[in-house]
Amino acid sequence: MFELIVYGIVLGSIIALGAIGLTMVYRIVGFANFAHGEFMTAGAYVALFIVSILLPWIGFPDSRFVPLSFGWRMVIAFPITMGAVALLAILADKILYKKLRTKKSGAVILAMSSLGASFIIRMTILIIWGSDYIFYRPGLMRPALHLPLGIKIRPDQIFIFCAAIFLVILLHLFLKRTKMGKAMRATADNTDLALVTGIDTERIISWTWAIGGGLAAAGGVLYGIDVQLHPGMGWNFLIPIFAATILGSIGNIYGALIGGFVIGIAQQVSTAFLAPTYKLAVAFMIMIIILLVRPQGIFGKE
C-alpha cells in the first residue's frame, strides 16, 4: 500500500507537469487545449530522437549515471526537448489558435480545433516511429532500492519526482520574481487591464504556450524514463491531467500540482483493488465526482 502511494506520487508529478500547462493555457488563452497530452508525447519522442539518433550521430559518448538508467545524453536532450516542444506550442498557437482568436471564435471552436491538432501530432509521431512500445535504453535491468515499510523504488523514480518539483519551483520563482512572470499573472487576472497597462498580451500568450509546452514535454520524457514510449501515451494522460486541473480549480497552478498528486495516487492505489486497465476510469470517475460535488475545484471560490 505504501509502495502504491509512492508510485502514485511519481505518477502524480508527471500528471502535474501536464496539468500545470493545461491550467495556465486555460486561464490566459481561455480554452481547454485537448492537444496538451500530445505535447507530452512529442516531448518523449523528440528526446528519443536526440538520445538515440542525433547524439550518437555526432559521436557523443554513451554514459550512464549508475544507478539511474540514463546518462549525459539524456541530460543534454532534456532541456533541448523542452525548448523544442515550447516552440511547437508557440507554432501551433501562431498558425492555428491565434487566427481563431482574432476572429473571436468561441471556446468550443478553439477546443475542437485543438482536438484536431492533437490528432495531427499523434499521427505524425505514429508515421515516423510506428506504434511499438519503445524504451530509451532497451534491455536494461532496472535495480530497485529497498526503503523502509517494504517500499521498493527505482532510483529513476526518485529522480522523476525531484525533477518535477525542481521545474515547479523554477516556475514559481519565474512568476513571483521576474517582470515577465508578474505580467503573466496580471494578464491571467485581467486581460483588458493588462492591455490598458501597456502589457503586450500576445507576447504573454506566447510565453504561456512556451511554458505549457515545455512542462508537458518534461512530463513526457519523465514518463518515458519511468515506463516506456508509445504514440498514444499523451492521449492516455489527457483524462488524468484534465481531472487534476479541475480538481485543483481551473486556472490555479498550485491546485494543478496538488490535483496531479491526488489523481496519481488514486490511480496507483486503485490497482490494489482493480485491474490496472481501469486506471483511466478512476481518473475519470474522480473528475465526474468533482464536477458534481464541487465544480469549482478544491481551491475555487463559490
Added chain:
Amino acid sequence: MTILKVENVSAGYVPESNILHNLSLEVNEGEIVSVIGPNGAGKSTLLKTIFGLLKPREGKIFLRDEDISGLKPFKIAQKGVSYVPQVNNVFPSLTIQENLEMGAFIREDDYTDTMEEVFTLFPVLKERRNNKAGQLSGGQRQMVAMGRALMLKPKVLLLDEPSAGLAPIFVSSIFEKIIEINATGVSMIIVEQNAKEALKMSHRGYVLATGQNVLDDKSDALLANEEVGRLYLGG
C-alpha cells in the same frame, strides 16, 4: 496651450452604429476637464477612444501636435497618456506593489522614485504594499488604480468615474487626491456621474448627450447654468 485635442470624432462598437457623433474636446496644459452627461451619453466611450481601445471612424485625436488617433493603447501609454477604467481596475491576485510595478511595465528606466511619489500621495498603500489588491476596500482599490496609472508619469490622466461605488467619505478623499495629482502638473479628463462635485474641482466642463457635445464652458458657468442644473446636476 492645448495638450490633448479631440477633433470631430465618431466612434462605436458595432459596425455602422456610432456612439460618439462628431465630438470635439480640448484639454489645456494643467487643466482638469470634466465630462458630464446622462447614462449612455458616450462618456466612457470617449475615454476608450482617446486611449486607443476603440478606433475613431472619423476625426482625429492629437496629443500636443502629434496625431495619436488609431494607435494601440500601449503606444498611447508610452506617449504619456494613462487611463483608469471604471471597474476591474486592479489586478486582484497581485500585491499592491506588484500592481504598481505593472503600471511601470513599459518603462525601461528605474522607477523606484515614482513608486515613492505614489506612496507619498497614498500612504496607506505603502503600509499595505504586500497585501493583495483583491483584499482592499473600494476606496483603496481606486487608489491602487490611480497609483498604477501614475507610475508612467503621464502628462494626461483619463479617469472613468473615480467615485463610482465609493462610500461618501471616500468620494471626497479621492477628489482631494485628484486635485493633488493635478497640482503636480498632470492634466486630466474626468468622467463623472457625480457631476456637481466633479465640476467644482475642475477648470472646465463638457456636457454630452447621445454622443454629441451639448455645451462646454468654464465649470463655474456650467454650475450656474440653470438648464444644466435642471437636466444634469439634479436641480
